[in-house]
Every structure is written in C-alpha cells, then in structure tokens.
C-alpha cells in the first residue's frame with residue numbers, strides 16, 4: 080500500500096532527517112516516510128559542531144553533509160586572553176541536509192508542506208485529511224512553549240547573517256566566541272565563520288534572562304562589527320535568528336509527559352540538547368544511530384528506546400545544568416563572560432568532551448576546582464538551589 084511504511088517520522092528538521100538518513104543507510108530494508116510542515120526539509124539553518132562531537136562510527140554520514148570543514152581549529156577571544164584550540168569545526172547548511180534526504184529516500188516518501196495534525200502508534204494524520212500508516216511512529220516536531228514551561232533557566236538568543244565581502248577577510252578559522260565586544264544584556268559574544276575567502280557568517284549572541292529578541296538591533300550590531308573590521312559588505316545571502324533555552328533545572332517527568340503515549344519522541348522534543356549551549360547536533364546523531372541499530376522498529380520498541388535514551392541524557396545533563404545555574408544565578412550579567420573565560424583556559428580535551436556532552440568525573444571536578452569566577456557565597460547558595468533562575472514559562 081502506498082500510504083503504509085515501516086517507519087513514519089513527523090518533523091523533517093535536524094533530528095527527523097538524521098534518523099531518516101541513518102535508517103536509509105543502515106536499514107535499506109525498511110521503508111521510511113518523512114513528513115514536514117515547512118516548504119523544505121531542514122528549514123533555513125546552519126548547524127555547526129565540533130568534529131569530535133560525533134562518534135567515529137557516525138562520522139562518514141555526518142561529514143558528508145558538511146559544507147564547510149575547518150581543520151585548523153578555532154579561536155576564542157576574551158578580555159583577558161585569546162586562544163586557538165585545535166579541534167576541527169564543521170557546518171551543515173539545511174540545503175545539504177535536504178539534498179541528502181532527497182537522495183536517500185524515494186520521492187514519494189518525503190512529504191513537505193504537510194502539517195501533522197495528530198499521531199498515534201499506528202500512524203500520522205495530516206492537515207489535508209490524509210493518513211500515513213506505519214509500524215513505528217516517531218515524533219520529531221521540535222519544542223513547544225508548553226513543554227518549555229516545565230523547564231527552568233534562561234535563554235541563548237542570536238541573529239546571524241552571511242556576508243559577502245568586496246575583498247577577502249583573511250580569517251582562516253572560526254571564531255567560536257569573540258567576547259571582547261561590548262557586553263550587553265547578559266553575556267554577549269560574536270561568532271564568526273569564514274565560509275570562503277570573501278564569505279563570512281557573523282552571529283551576535285546573548286546569554287540572557289529574557290526571551291525577547293530585537294532582531295533589527297542585533298542585525299545593526301552585525302553591521303557595526305563588519306564596519307569595525309573594515310569590511311565592505313556586497314551582499315547578505317542568508318539571515319537567521321534563534322532563541323534557544325538554557326536549562327538550569329525543571330520537572331523532566333512533566334516535560335516528558337507531553338505528547339502521545341506510546342509514540343517515540345526525538346530531537347529537542349525529547350529534551351535531547353546540551354543544557355548550556357542548547358546545541359542538539361551530537362545528541363541527534365547519537366539517537367539516529369541508536370534507532371538505526373535497534374533490533375525492533377515498532378512504535379512500542381521505539382518509544383521504549385527513546386524514553387530510556389532521554390532519561391539517561393537528563394541524568395548526565397545534571398552537570399551542565401549546574402553550570403548553567405552558575406552562569407545565570409551566580410554571575411551578574413556583566414560578569415558572566417568570566418565563567419566562559421575561565422572555562423576556555425582549561426585543557427583542550429576537556430573542552431571537547433564538554434561540547435560533546437561526554438564530560439568525565441575528573442573533567443567536572445576540574446571545571447569546579449580552583450578559584451571560581453563568580454562570588455563564592457553566591458555560587459554556593461545557587462548550587463544549593465537558592466536564587467536559581469525560575470521557570471522559562473512566562474519569561475519575556
């Protein structure tokens with residue numbers, strides 16, 4: 080039957096697409112349908128990550144999606160020092176993800192511009208009244224405001240622009256954090272990716288207590304940054320904005336209770352993101368790999384697998400949530416950069432494991448040892464749960 084598949088995935092964003100790609104690669108015997116409400120698979124994003132975030136066995140697939148590969152490491156800049164770290168960095172634009180999905184799945188299995196209105200363990204209903212039946216259903220439709228209301232924390236918000244310049248910028252590697260810029264609204268830094276000799280992606284980012292994003296002001300600051308570097312901008316080829324949760328705590332059981340019982344959740348909808356950076360690429364790859372390698376792909380088995388995966392992720396995320404509490408609860412907005420300034424001075428392998436969400440016990444002790452960059456008493460009281468940031472719900 081044309082409308083019956085082994086697996087149906089609701090949401091063709093990063094996580095849903097990676098699951099589809101991983102399954103097509105490792106389980107070509109299974110038929111897969113991918114349903115996306117937006118006009119294109121992946122939407123309009125550039126996803127970046129450290130090459131070491133991705134386990135060896137998953138690298139071939141993920142590396143194949145990258146449009147930019149910087150093997151010469153990356154820079155961080157703080158008021159007290161500048162440092163070059165050697166970890167390779169990668170970027171995947173959504174167009175590459177969409178192209179890979181189009182190659183991996185039969186045309187009729189990719190449903191763009193079709194909103195899912197309901198799903199259950201046997202299938203997916205769409206806004207046009209049609210239904211896809213499947214043995215296994217996966218919900219990868221991203222986060223909702225209702226889900227966020229069960230988490231505590233603050234926000235990482237940003238606006239980014241791809242600039243084409245009149246002359247080469249001569250930047251050879253990414254600047255993952257340039258915190259030498261004027262500090263505003265919590266912790267501010269600029270992120271710079273040199274895509275080609277005359278093309279550079281510049282993002283103005285804030286670790287903020289408030290959710291509201293004044294995109295025009297941020298875009299104007301990017302213009303100022305470009306001007307400050309003496310660049311003449313010929314064209315702006317891509318713009319994106321984001322407001323991502325930085326999670327300090329919350330009621331994970333309630334967060335998990337959203338959605339349909341017996342249907343697997345994936346991606347940020349499953350809580351699978353790094354609490355402090357809000358990046359989800361490493362977790363999305365890990366889950367896609369686990370799903371592709373699973374013995375059974377019926378809804379009940381997939382729901383059990385993803386539930387266990389998400390619960391383990393929340394447990395290991397405790398350390399990152401604690402650091403987020405330090406950042407938001409113990410440091411005054413203007414002093415927040417000191418937490419990151421101290422962190423980036425640590426051992427490079429520790430920084431790598433941190434981004435991949437693989438910090439060891441020793442790493443955690445190392446991050447916490449020594450002279451804290453925030454007032455000791457304030458830090459202690461925040462860690463004990465006093466004065467920590469409240470729920471994300473209702474924060475403007």
Ligand SMILES: Cc1cc2nc3c(=O)[nH]c(=O)nc-3n(C[C@H](O)[C@H](O)[C@H](O)COP(=O)(O)OP(=O)(O)OC[C@H]3O[C@@H](n4cnc5c(N)ncnc54)[C@H](O)[C@@H]3O)c2cc1C
Pocket residue numbers: 089090091092093094095114115116117121122124125126127128193194195196219220221222319320321322323345346347348357358359360361363
């Ligand atoms: C601008 C931006 C930049 C980011 N950059 C990075 C980065 O560089 N590195 C990184 O690791 N993380 C990054 N993140 C964070 C995170 O990784 C992304 O948000 C990532 O896209 C989350 O993946 P996901 O698949 O869980 O959700 P999404 O990618 O948001 O996918 C959910 C999909 O479901 C679709 N959908 C929703 N409702 C329905 C429905 N009813 N029916 C059908 N489809 C539906 C949406 O249209 C969407 O395509 C970024 C986030 C943003 C917003």
